[in-house]
Each structure stands twice: as structure tokens, then as C-alpha cells.
Amino acid sequence: xxxxxxxxxxxxxxxxxxxxxxxxxxxxxxxxxxxxxxxxxxxxxxxxxxxxxxxxxxxxxxxxxxxxxxxxxxxxxxxxxxxxxxxxxxxxxxxxxxxxxxxxxxxxxxxxxxxxxxxxxxxxxxxxxxxxxxxxxxxxxxxxxxxxxxxxxxxxxxxxxxxxxxxxxxxxxxxxxxxxxxxxxxxxxxxxxxxxxxxxxxxxxxxxxxxxxxxxxxxxxxxxxxxxxxxxxxxxxxxxxxxxxxxxxxxxxxxxxxxxxxxxxxxxxxxxxxxxxxxxxxxxxxxxxxxxxxxxxxxxxxxxxxxxxxxxxxxxxxxxxxxxxxxxxxxxxxxxxxxxxxxxxxxxxxxxxxxxxxxxxxxxxxxxxxxxxxxxxxxxxxxxxxxxxxxxxxxxxxxxxxxxxxxxxxxxxxxxxxxxxxxxxxxxxxxxxxxxxxxxxxxxxxxxxxxxxxxxxxxxxxxxxxxxxxxxxxxxxxxxxxxxxxxxxxxxxxxxxxxxxxxxxxxxxxxxxxxxxxxxxxxxxxxxxxxxxxxxxxxxxxxxxxxxxxxxxxxxxxxxxxxxxxxxxxx
Amino acid sequence: xxxxxxxxxxxxxxxxxxxxxxxxxxxxxxxxxxxxxxxxxxxxxxxxxxxxxxxxxxxxxxxxxxxxxxxxxxxxxxxxxxxxxxxxxxxxxxxxxxxxxxxxxxxxxxxxxxxxxxxxxxxxxxxxxxxxxxxxxxxxxxxxxxxxxxxxxxxxxxxxxxxxxxxxxxxxxxxxxxxxxxxxxxxxxxxxxxxxxxxxxxxxxxxxxxxxxxxxxxxxxxxxxxxxxxxxxxxxxxxxxxxxxxxxxxxxxxxxxxxxxxxxxxxxxxxxxxxxxxxxxxxxxxxxxxxxxxxxxxxxxxxxxxxxxxxxxxxxxxxxxxxxxxxxxxxxxxxxxxxxxxxxxxxxxxxxxxxxxxxxxxxxxxxxxxxxx
Numbered sequence: 001x002x003x004x005x006x007x008x009x010x011x012x013x014x015x016x017x018x019x020x021x022x023x024x025x026x027x028x029x030x031x032x033x034x035x036x037x038x039x040x041x042x043x044x045x046x047x048x049x050x051x052x053x054x055x056x057x058x059x060x061x062x063x064x065x066x067x068x069x070x071x072x073x074x075x076x077x078x079x080x081x082x083x084x085x086x087x088x089x090x091x092x093x094x095x096x097x098x099x100x101x102x103x104x105x106x107x108x109x110x111x112x113x114x115x116x117x118x119x120x121x122x123x124x125x126x127x128x129x130x131x132x133x134x135x136x137x138x139x140x141x142x143x144x145x146x147x148x149x150x151x152x153x154x155x156x157x158x159x160x161x162x163x164x165x166x167x168x169x170x171x172x173x174x175x176x177x178x179x180x181x182x183x184x185x186x187x188x189x190x191x192x193x194x195x196x197x198x199x200x201x202x203x204x205x206x207x208x209x210x211x212x213x214x215x216x217x218x219x220x221x222x223x224x225x226x227x228x229x230x231x232x233x234x235x236x237x238x239x240x241x242x243x244x245x246x247x248x249x250x251x252x253x254x255x256x257x258x259x260x261x262x263x264x265x266x267x268x269x270x271x272x273x274x275x276x277x278x279x280x281x282x283x284x285x286x287x288x289x290x291x292x293x294x295x296x297x298x299x300x301x302x303x304x305x306x307x308x309x310x311x312x313x314x315x316x317x318x319x320x321x322x323x324x325x326x327x328x329x330x331x332x333x334x335x336x337x338x339x340x341x342x343x344x345x346x347x348x349x350x351x352x353x354x355x356x357x358x359x360x361x362x363x364x365x366x367x368x369x370x371x372x373x374x375x376x377x378x379x380x381x382x383x384x385x386x387x388x389x390x391x392x393x394x395x396x397x398x399x400x401x402x403x404x405x406x407x408x409x410x411x412x413x414x415x416x417x418x419x420x421x422x423x424x425x426x427x428x429x430x431x432x433x434x435x436x437x438x439x440x441x442x443x444x445x446x447x448x449x450x451x452x453x454x455x456x457x458x459x460x461x462x463x464x465x466x467x468x469x470x471x472x473x474x475x476x477x478x479x480x481x482x483x484x485x486x487x488x489x490x491x492x493x494x495x496x497x498x499x500x501x502x503x504x505x506x507x508x509x510x511x512x513x514x515x516x517x518x519x520x521x522x523x524x525x526x527x528x529x530x531x532x533x534x535x536x537x538x539x540x541x542x543x544x545x546x547x548x549x550x551x552x553x554x555x556x557x558x559x560x561x562x563x564x565x566x567x568x569x570x571x
Numbered sequence: 572x573x574x575x576x577x578x579x580x581x582x583x584x585x586x587x588x589x590x591x592x593x594x595x596x597x598x599x600x601x602x603x604x605x606x607x608x609x610x611x612x613x614x615x616x617x618x619x620x621x622x623x624x625x626x627x628x629x630x631x632x633x634x635x636x637x638x639x640x641x642x643x644x645x646x647x648x649x650x651x652x653x654x655x656x657x658x659x660x661x662x663x664x665x666x667x668x669x670x671x672x673x674x675x676x677x678x679x680x681x682x683x684x685x686x687x688x689x690x691x692x693x694x695x696x697x698x699x700x701x702x703x704x705x706x707x708x709x710x711x712x713x714x715x716x717x718x719x720x721x722x723x724x725x726x727x728x729x730x731x732x733x734x735x736x737x738x739x740x741x742x743x744x745x746x747x748x749x750x751x752x753x754x755x756x757x758x759x760x761x762x763x764x765x766x767x768x769x770x771x772x773x774x775x776x777x778x779x780x781x782x783x784x785x786x787x788x789x790x791x792x793x794x795x796x797x798x799x800x801x802x803x804x805x806x807x808x809x810x811x812x813x814x815x816x817x818x819x820x821x822x823x824x825x826x827x828x829x830x831x832x833x834x835x836x837x838x839x840x841x842x843x844x845x846x847x848x849x850x851x852x853x854x855x856x857x858x859x860x861x862x863x864x865x866x867x868x869x870x871x872x873x874x875x876x877x878x879x880x881x882x883x884x885x886x887x888x889x890x891x892x893x894x895x896x897x898x899x900x901x902x903x904x905x906x907x908x909x910x911x912x913x914x915x916x917x918x919x920x921x922x923x924x925x926x927x928x929x930x931x932x933x934x935x936x937x938x939x940x941x942x943x944x
Contacts, residue, residue, distance in 0.1 A: 014714065015714055015715045015876065018714040018759070018760050018876055019874065019875075019876050019879065021760045022758045022759060022760065022876060022879045022880065022883075023871050023879065025757055025758045025760075026758050026867060026870065026871060026879060026882075026883055027867075027871065029754060029757070029758065029867065029883065029887070030863075030864055030867040030868070033860070033863050033864065033867070033890050033894075034860065034864060036890075036894050037856055037859065037860035037863070037894070039903070040856050040894065040897045040898060040901065040903075041853055041856050041857075043898075043901045043903055044812070044844070044849060044852050044853060044856065044897075044901065045849060045853070047809050047812040047813065047844075047901060047902075048812040048813065048815055048816060048817065048844060048848070048849040048852070049816060049817055049849055094621075096621060129620075129621040
């Protein structure tokens with residue numbers, strides 16, 4: 001329906017009134033518009049001539065652009081460059097600007113022989129406006145492409161990430177992808193600050209020690225035809241990781257040329273049942289809680305039967321063993337009994353405080369969470385006593401050993417070098433006395449126990465061997481072992497922890513077929529300490545001196561109660 | 572140019588003596604600025620996206636012909652003619668909007684366009700003037716005709732258009748249409764409590780858009796705190812005004828157009844600031860303000876409610892579009908892609924705004940004793 005037109009004369013009261021209201025209100029609208037246009041004019045004068053309002057924003061944007069021009073370097077604790085960025089030219093084409101695609105493809109493939117002419121021709125006739133031809137040309141390639149003078153080819157300034165140390169720090173550094181985004185390791189963890197920061201990222205690692213560790217680890221993995229291996233060196237008083245290696249490794253300059261399993265970081269992402277090295281914790285926590293004393297002992301003459309399990313000793317003595325002997329001869333039966341003396345709750349509390357039940361705080365994205373029993377039954381308590389039924393990453397294991405050895409204070413593992421005026425923050429977990437006692441026991445292992453091959457003359461190594469059977473399918477496989485040795489030196493005043501862990505070593509003629517930690521990993525640790533200690537500023541001492549002997553003297557009881565024992569001095 | 576005698580009674584002579592020649596001159600000047608700035612800004616954009624340098628220039632010059640024709644043709648009409656054309660255009664563009672939604676190509680995630688060969692049309696641009704006219708008619712009829720449900724019809728049409736625009740989606744256009752509709756309703760005597768309601772609805776709409784549309788959220792956040800994200804476009808835009816200073820670097824001498832993606836449309840005012848300088852920009856602002864204020868004051872002289880309301884809607888559309896474009900370029904509000912009337916590149920937008928201003932000119936011609944139509 002169409003409203004009928006009405007003539008001027010017939011304007012009735014309401015219409016007239018509406019017109020009046022409308023006029024008044026439109027006047028308001030007009031005034032608002034006038035104000036708004038005035039604001040625009042003022043703002044215009046402000047940003048064009050007065051020039052204050054826009055300045056901060058523009059300056060920040062310019063700065064941000066300058067920053068993206070360079071991904072920051074990564075250096076080791078001494079300033080050695082581990083990762084840096086190079087400016088490179090990348091070649092692309094705008095096919096619409098290419099005059100003669102066939103000729104261009106032919107000439108390009110002549111100077112860049114790795115590119116096939118047929119593929120190039122396909123790209124150059126694609127009708128698109130942008131195709132990559134080759135990223136990151138060398139200066140020589142850049143020059144020879146320029147000399148061809150082919151129209152339609154252009155260069156994009158880009159950055160290429162270079163790892164001058166090659167494979168040496170592969171897992172720790174990780175790598176950055178072609179577009180400069182960190183995809184693994186420290187490169188990924190600190191991607192934002194590396195992209196933004198002009199200052200290099202300083203890691204705690206020492207390139208020299210990393211060389212020693214990697215060489216000796218590779219030698220051991222090669223000698224025992226192992227599936228792989230990992231090793232760490234840690235500063236006991238700060239938690240700084242001085243060296244960290246995982247084999248097999250990869251070249252971060254060309255990460256996609258390595259098989260996927262080479263990218264796996266055994267030191268932080270892998271979790272392992274550590275075996276007997278765990279007895280360090282078992283005995284330390286029992287002593288700390290007062291559940292056993294150094295003079296105490298347990299009957300280890302018969303295997304323990306629990307449900308369908310049977311706990312036996314590998315180096316069986318089949319008699320009553322004192323606490324030092326249990327550690328020294330790595331008695332599973334004795335350790336299980338010590339753990340029972342402390343109890344399940346106590347064991348779990350101590351392991352938690354040592355940091356073995358939660359993922360470590362080490363600053364790489366590839367961090368494995370420990371595998372912890374649930375529910376935690378009595379049988380778990382007994383197996384955990386000798387390092388089975390709980391799987392932890394080597395990085396957190398080393399952190400906990402450092403805690404036990406350094407006087408009982410836990411420093412979180414870190415790959416960053418702390419600032420000078422910022423002392424490491426630690427938390428006390430064990431009594432100092434406990435740590436002193438465990439040091440003596442660890443020394444016994446090297447002087448007269450399972451870890452004699454970990455001996456490094458002059459550096460007072462204390463340690464513990466570990467040999468665990470890997471789980472596979474159903475139950476444990478006795479042929480597939482994880483053999484390790486953790487050493488602390490100098491044991492009288494610990495400075496560094498060294499761990500070597502060999503995954504599935506195979507015994508050889510030299511080891512009489514043995515593939516245990518004492519045969520496979522301890523010699524590697526011995527060589528690492530002998531080579532690294534001078535670099536780390538640890539002076540050798542006379543191990544026979546009276547001072548050392550007295551500091552490390554342990555009284556070993558030989559019978560259950562009251563009878564006199566004999567003294568063993570470390571030698 | 573004054574080729575008509577006062578006593579000439581031909582259509583053109585009658586038009587010449589009754590039309591608002593000052594507004595006509597202002598619009599012509601704006602079109603001149605538009606041609607100049609398109610010539611300056613668009614080759615850089617065209618080259619960047621792989622077109623012939625003068626691709627946009629040629630197209631814009633071609634669009635100027637129908638645009639000028641639209642202004643002249645519309646302004647020749649009597650208010651009744653404006654109403655008829657408005658209604659016809661409304662239904663035509665309504666159908667085209669639905670067609671665009673159904674079969675139109677998806678560009679940047681929205682279906683706003685209809686293409687035929689190399690020609691493309693954005694129906695919502697044509698919808699804007701037509702909708703203003705139809706709403707003005709319905710609201711004025713509601714006052715002057717007894718028992719005519721003009722208001723309800725206006726609201727129903729508004730709802731339908733809003734739905735279509737949200738479906739596209741084109742939130743900028745939806746907001747503009749809403750502002751226009753409520754401005755007209757306001758002038759048509761919206762009860763005062765309704766004003767509160769409208770303000771509340773607008774605030775609610777903005778809040779909803781902020782909460783549920785991620786790109787709106789990010790733009791508002793970046794406006795409130797430039798450090799929170801990439802405010803590169805706005806920062807570069809402001810840099811343009813600083814570079815330009817008082818007199819500008821000279822037409823074609825700017826550098827901002829090389830880096831801003833929408834230098835020829837959504838950021839044309841920044842190009843003007845850099846190349847022509849503060850004085851020319853102030854002139855542009857003045858021209859827009861003049862056209863708006865002049866349109867309103869001429870509208871106020873009318874004795875006819877339909878004319879008053881139609882002028883309100885059309886001028887609001889024109890003025891708001893200019894304000895939003897300039898305010899977002901000057902970082903006075905979050906960036907909203909909106910063309911600057913008569914100056915930015917864009918055929919549909921140019922023809923739509925020409926129809927709008929042609930209608931304004933038609934409605935504000937001097938008439939004696941015309942209360943009804």
C-alpha cells in the first residue's frame with residue numbers, strides 16, 4: 001500500500017510537530033558532525049606538524065624490524081660460537097617477467113647443476129608471480145646467477161642458521177628451520193628471545209668437555225656395538241650442565257638428512273630404569289632418615305621371594321652383608337631390605353624431594369616425564385631400591401646424584417650459564433653428614449667394588465655401576481641391557497658428576513663377554529675424567545696420602561652384632 | 572559555465588538554478604582529488620600484485636563516467652522520482668545481495684561480490700542510498716498517514732538487510748547501515764528511551780563482535796595497546812603524515828604506498844597526507860565537512876518530512892564513511908576498512924556514493940511550497 005501524497009495546506013498538527021522535532025534533532029546531528037570533523041582536523045595537524053603522537057609507535061616498529069634482521073647467536077660458557085646466522089641470498093622468479101623460459105631454465109641449470117632443467121622449466125612457465133628457485137645460495141652461486149643476467153629472477157635477502165660445531169651439540173641446540181624458527185632443542189625453547197635479542201644466548205656447556213665426552217661416548221658405543229648411548233657432565237654445586245651428548249646424533253645444519261631416531265635426545269627425553277646406580281639414593285635416604293646406620297647390615301644369603309618375583313644378587317656373596325658391603329658389591333637383596341627398613345612412604349618422599357618423580361626443569365623442549373609406579377606397592381619399593389620399576393631421564397638422574405654428593409643441596413639442572421652476580425639457588429634435601437657417608441661408599445665402589453675400571457689416577461673418583469635389563473614385550477630381556485656408570489670427582493670435595501650410559505651394549509672378547517656397567521661404562525668415565533679434569537681446573541692429588549686415606553676411611557663390620565670389624569681404607 | 576538565462580525554463584536550466592551549486596563544486600573537487608591520488612597511489616599497488624601499472628587508474632577513470640552521469644541523473648529528479656528510483660534500486664540490490672551470497676565468489680572469506688566477466692559489482696554499495704530512501708519514506712508515511720505501519724516495515728527491512736550483511740559477512744557495512752538507520756529513526760522522532768536502547772544495542776554489538784570475532788578482537792587490542800601486536804599499518808600510516816608535513820612531498824613522491832597493502836583504498840588518506848601535505852588534507856576535511864553541513868542545512872529548509880529523513884540517511888552515510896576512514900588512518904579508532912567517498916579506488920563504491928550525493932542534490936534543490944510529494 002502506498003501512502004497518499006498530501007498537500008501543504010493539509011499538514012495536520014502531528015505532521016507539523018514531527019517535522020519540528022526532526023529539524024531540531026537533525027540540527028543536533030549536524031553539530032555532532034561538525035565536532036567530529038574538527039577533531040579530525042586537529043589530529044591531522046597534530047600528526048603532520050606537531051609530530052608527537054605518532055613517534056613512539058613508529059620508532060618501536062622500526063626497532064622491531066631491525067631486530068628481526070638477525071637471530072641471536074648461541075655461545076658456550078667461554079664464548080665459543082655454537083650457532084650463528086649468516087646473511088644469504090635466495091633465488092626466486094616471477095615467471096610473468098621471464099621472457100624466454102626455456103632459455104632461462106637451460107642457463108640456470110648450467111650454473112646450478114643440482115636443479116634439473118625440466119623442473120625449472122615447469123616452475124618458470126607456471127604463470128604464477130612467485131616461485132622459489134633455490135634458497136640460500138653461496139656467494140659464488142649468487143655471483144654466477146647474476147652473471148647470467150636472466151630477466152625475471154630476483155634475490156631475497158635471507159638468513160641461514162649455521163652450526164659451526166656440526167654434530168657436537170646436536171640434541172642440545174636442536175635446530176632452526178629454513179624460515180628461522182627454532183624447531184627443536186634450545187633453538188626452540190628460546191625461539192622468541194633469540195629472534196628478538198641482539199645479545200647472544202650463553203649456555204653452561206663447555207665445548208672442550210663436550211668434545212671429550214662425545215669422543216669417549218662414541219668410542220664406547222662403537223666398541224660394544226651398542227644401539228646408542230648418552231652422557232652428561234654436571235657441576236655439582238650449581239646444577240649447570242657442562243656437557244651433554246646423545247648418540248646417535250645428527251648434523252643440525254642438515255637435520256632432515258638424519259633418520260628420525262637420531263633426533264631423539266636420550267639425555268633428557270629418554271627415560272631409563274637405571275639399575276644399581278639407584279642404590280646411591282636407596283642408601284642415602286635410609287641413612288638420612290636414620291632407618292639404617294653405616295655399622296648395620298642385612299642377611300643376603302637367600303633370595304627374596306615376593307609374589308611371583310624373585311630378587312637375587314648378581315655378584316652374590318651369600319652371607320650377611322654390612323651396609324657398605326651392600327653398596328660395594330651392589331647387593332639387590334640388601335638394598336631391597338634397606339628400602340623396606342625405610343618404608344614405602346619414606347622412599348617416595350625422598351625420591352620426590354630429589355626430583356626423581358617429576359620432569360626435570362632443564363631448558364629444552366624435549367623432556368621426558370619419569371615413569372613412576374602407581375599404585376606404589378611393597379614390591380615396587382623393593383625393586384626401586386635397586387633401580388627397577390622406575391624410569392628416569394639421565395639428566396634428572398645426574399641432578400639427583402649431584403645433590404647426594406654435594407652435601408645434600410639440590411640445584412635444578414640447567415643448560416644456561418648463570419649471571420655472575422646471581423648465585424645458584426639450591427634447596428637442602430639431605431643432611432650434610434649423609435652426603436659425607438655416601439661419598440665414602442662411592443669411593444669404595446671404585447677402590448674395591450664393581451666400579452674399579454672407573455678409577456682415574458689422581459682424581460679420586462667415587463661412583464656406582466648400574467646394569468639394568470630392558471623391558472620388552474612381556475617382562476625383562478636379559479640380553480638387552482642399559483649399562484651405566486656415574487662418577488663423582490674429586491670425591492673428597494665433589495666438583496663434577498659424570499654419567500655414561502650405554503644402551504644395549506654387547507660384550508666382547510676384552511670384557512670376557514660382559515656388558516655390565518662396570519665393564520662398559522666405567523672405563524669411559526675414567527677416560528673422560530682423566531682428560532677433562534685438567535681442562536676443568538681440577539688438580540690431581542696423591543691418592544695414597546694420609547690425609548686422603550683418613551678422610552675416606554670406612555669401618556666395615558663383618559658380623560651381625562657387636563663383633564669387631566676391620567677397617568678398609570680406600571686405596 | 573553559467574550558460575543558462577534566469578528566464579530559461581528548460582529542464583537543465585531549471586536544474587542549474589535550483590541545485591546547490593556549492594555542494595556540486597565541492598563534490599567535483601573531491602572527485603579531482605580522487606583522480607589525482609589514484610594516479611599517485613595505485614600504480615605501486617598494481618605493480619605489487621602483478622597487474623599493469625595503470626590497471627587501477629584506467630578502471631577508476633572509466634568508472635568516473637557513470638559516476639558523473641549518476642550524480643547528474645539523480646539530481647535532476649524530483650523528490651518523487653528519487654523515491655521511485657530508491658524503491659526500485661532497493662529491491663534490485665536486495666536480489667543482488669542474495670545472488671552474491673548464493674553464487675558469488677568468495678574473496679577473503681566473504682561473499683560480497685557479483686562478477687560478470689571482468690566487471691564486478693558489490694550490491695551492498697548500491698543498497699546504501701536505496702535503503703536510506705526507503706526507510707525515509709516508510710518513517711515519514713508512518714507520521715503522515717494514519718494507521719500505516721511504516722515503522723514496522725522499516726524495521727523488518729532493516730532486519731533483513733542486516734541479516735544479509737552479517738551472512739556475507741561484512742561487519743563494516745552492517746555497522747554503517749545500522750548507524751544510518753538509527754540516525755533516521757532519531758530524526759523521525761525516536762522516543763527518548765529508545766535512544767538509550769539504541770546506544771545499548773550498539774555497545775552490545777561492539778562487545779559481541781569484540782568477544783566472538785577474532786579479527787575484531789585483535790584490531791581493538793592493537794588500537795588500545797599498540798605494543799600488543801602488529802600495528803605496522805597504522806604506524807606506517809602515521810609516518811606518512813609526518814613525512815608529508817605541511818606541504819607534502821609532492822604528488823607521486825611518496826613512499827608509503829610502496830609498503831601499505833591498501834594504499835589505493837583503505838589508506839588513501841595517508842597517501843594524501845604524505846604527498847599533498849597537511850594543507851591539502853585540511854582542504855579535503857573541509858570539503859567533506861562542507862558537503863555534510865551544507866546538505867543538512869539545506870535539508871532543514873525543507874517542509875517535507877520525507878525529504879528531511881532521506882537527507883539525514885544519505886548525508887549520515889556519506890559523512891560517517893569519510894569520518895571512519897580518516898579516523899582510522901589517523902589512529903583515532905581501531906582500523907576499519909572503509910573507502911573515502913569519491914577519493915578511494917573502487918567502482919561500486921564510487922557509483923554508490925554518486926547515487927547517494929545525486930539524491931541529496933535532488934532533495935535539496937530549491938522548491939517552493941512543497942510539503943508533500
